[in-house]
Amino acid sequence: MRLPVALAAPALAGLFVLGAAPTAQAQTAQPSTDQPLLRTLAAEVDPKALESTIRSLVGFGTRHTLSDTKSDTRGIGAARRWTKARFEAISKDCGGCLSVETPSQVVTGRRVPNPTEVVNVLGIQKGTTDPNRVIIIAGHIDSRVSDVMDFTSDAPGANDDASGVAAVIEAARILSKHKFPATLVYAVLSGEEQGLYGGKILADYARANGWKVAADLNNDIVGNSRGQSGLMNNTQVRVFSEGTKAVETPEQANSRRYNGGEVDSPSRNLARYLDGLADRYLTNFDVVMVYRTDRYGRGGDQVPMLEAGYPAVRVTEAVENYDRQHQDLRTEKGRVYGDTIEGVDFAYLAQVTRLNTVAMASLASAPPPPSGVKIEGAVSADTKVSWTPTPGAAGHRVWWRVTTDPQWRLNRWVPGPAATTTLKDVVIDDFFFGVSSISPDGWESPTVFPGAAGSFESPPPAAKPSGN
Missing domain, CATH: 3.40.630.10 (Zn peptidases)
Incomplete structure (x- = not known):
C-alpha cells in the first residue's frame, strides 16, 4: 500500500532536506500525478x-x-x-x-x-x-x-x-x-x-x-x-x-x-x-x-x-x-x-x-521506466543517485526507503533533463533507492532499483537464422 505519490511521507521527507538551500530543482513545479481518466x-x-x-x-x-x-x-x-x-x-x-x-x-x-x-x-x-x-x-x-x-x-x-x-x-x-x-x-x-x-x-x-x-x-x-x-x-x-x-x-x-x-x-x-x-x-x-x-x-x-x-x-x-x-x-x-x-x-x-x-x-x-540507475556514496554522509534521462519525461522522481520497508516512502522530484541528484545526509548504507519517470502530464512509471537487479530492460530480439 504505497502512499499517494503527491503525499508520500512529507514530514519524513522533510527530515532529510531540512536546512538545505533552495535549488532550481526544488523551485520547479512537478506535474500533478492525479489521473481522472x-x-x-x-x-x-x-x-x-x-x-x-x-x-x-x-x-x-x-x-x-x-x-x-x-x-x-x-x-x-x-x-x-x-x-x-x-x-x-x-x-x-x-x-x-x-x-x-x-x-x-x-x-x-x-x-x-x-x-x-x-x-x-x-x-x-x-x-x-x-x-x-x-x-x-x-x-x-x-x-x-x-x-x-x-x-x-x-x-x-x-x-x-x-x-x-x-x-x-x-x-x-x-x-x-x-x-x-x-x-x-x-x-x-x-x-x-x-x-x-x-x-x-x-x-x-x-x-x-x-x-x-x-x-x-x-x-x-x-x-x-x-x-x-x-x-x-x-x-x-x-x-x-x-x-x-x-x-x-x-x-x-x-x-x-x-x-x-x-x-x-x-x-x-x-x-x-x-x-x-x-x-x-x-x-x-x-x-x-x-x-x-x-x-x-x-x-x-x-x-x-x-x-x-x-x-x-x-x-x-x-x-x-x-x-x-x-x-x-x-x-x-x-x-x-x-x-x-x-x-x-x-x-x-x-x-x-x-x-x-x-x-x-x-x-x-507513462514514460518508459528509467535505465542506467546507479547509486554512489560509500564512506559518505550523502548518497548520489544517477540515471539515463528518459526520452519524453518531464523529470524523474528519486525514491528511497529503509531496507525493511516493503513500500517506497520518501521521494525527491528532479525536473527536466537532469540525470543526477545528491541526497544530503541520507547514508547509502541504510536505505534502498530507486527512480521513476514522469511525463509532462503527470503519468508515472514504475520505480527502478539500481543495477541489473532492478532493470526493466528487455532481452534483445531473437537472432534470425542466416540463409545460405
Whole structure:
C-alpha cells in the first residue's frame, strides 16, 4: 500500500532536506500525478459483460488443450475461434485499432503425448508514439478436470481460467476506445494446464518481434471471493512477484547478495505499482503483495515470461476454493466439486478487472521506466543517485526507503533533463533507492532499483537464422 505519490511521507521527507538551500530543482513545479481518466476507465467495467464471456466459454463443454479443434460448438478449437471473433468485433468498433494474431507452436511433452498445435489469440493495440514498448494482460483459455489427461469430460473452467479471459476481453473492450503511447496486448493463452505452453509461446513471440515488454499481468483464477473454509474476501486480490530475476547471471547474483535487490526485481516493483494504483483509484479494493513467483508448488503463464527476462506478475483472487479447481464435476457426501459458473462472483471479478484496466492504461501512458540507475556514496554522509534521462519525461522522481520497508516512502522530484541528484545526509548504507519517470502530464512509471537487479530492460530480439 504505497502512499499517494503527491503525499508520500512529507514530514519524513522533510527530515532529510531540512536546512538545505533552495535549488532550481526544488523551485520547479512537478506535474500533478492525479489521473481522472483512470477513475473513468474503472467505472466502465461491466460485471454483466464479464458474466456473458464466462457463460460463452463454459458453453463449449471442455476447453482442454487436447480436446476437439474441429467442432464449432465444443472444445478448444471452438473456444479459440470464438475469442478471435470477439477481438475482431472489438476492433471493428474502434475502427480497426486491434490486429488479431494467432501465434502457435506444435508441442509434445509429459502432458502432451502426441504432437499438438497450441494456439494463442492476441489482440494487439499498437501504441501511438512508443509502439515497441508493450504492456500485456493475459489469461488462459484451456481447462481441465481431475485427470489432467482427460480431454473428453466436461471441464467448464469458469474460474480457472475463464475469469482471467473475461478480464482480458473486457479490458480490450474498454481500452480500445482510447489511444496510448505504448502498445497494449490482450493475450488469451492455451496450453497452461498441460505445461505453461501458452506463456512460452507468448514469450517467444515477444522476443521474435523485438517487444520491450514493460509488464505482463497474468490473470489466473480471479473470479471467486469465497475460500475453501467459507471465508469471504471480496476486498483484496493477491499479486505474486518474483524476488530475484530468473535470468540473473552468477556475477549479478554475487553483486545482489552483497548490496541488496532481493526484493526489488522489476516484477516486484510492478507489484508495488499495482498496489499504489488500487489505493488511489479503486474503492474498497486492495492489492496484497505476495513475495513469491506463484503459489507454493504451483505455477502459471507468467513463469515462461519471467524465464525470458520480462517483468511479469500473477494476479489471483485473495481466497481460493480448491473444490472448484481441477475437479471432476460431482457431488460427494453433499459436497459439490467442479469449476462451474456458480463459483464466480462477478462483482468481485469486476474489481479485479478494474485494477488491470487502470494498470494497463497507466503503464501505457507513462514514460518508459528509467535505465542506467546507479547509486554512489560509500564512506559518505550523502548518497548520489544517477540515471539515463528518459526520452519524453518531464523529470524523474528519486525514491528511497529503509531496507525493511516493503513500500517506497520518501521521494525527491528532479525536473527536466537532469540525470543526477545528491541526497544530503541520507547514508547509502541504510536505505534502498530507486527512480521513476514522469511525463509532462503527470503519468508515472514504475520505480527502478539500481543495477541489473532492478532493470526493466528487455532481452534483445531473437537472432534470425542466416540463409545460405
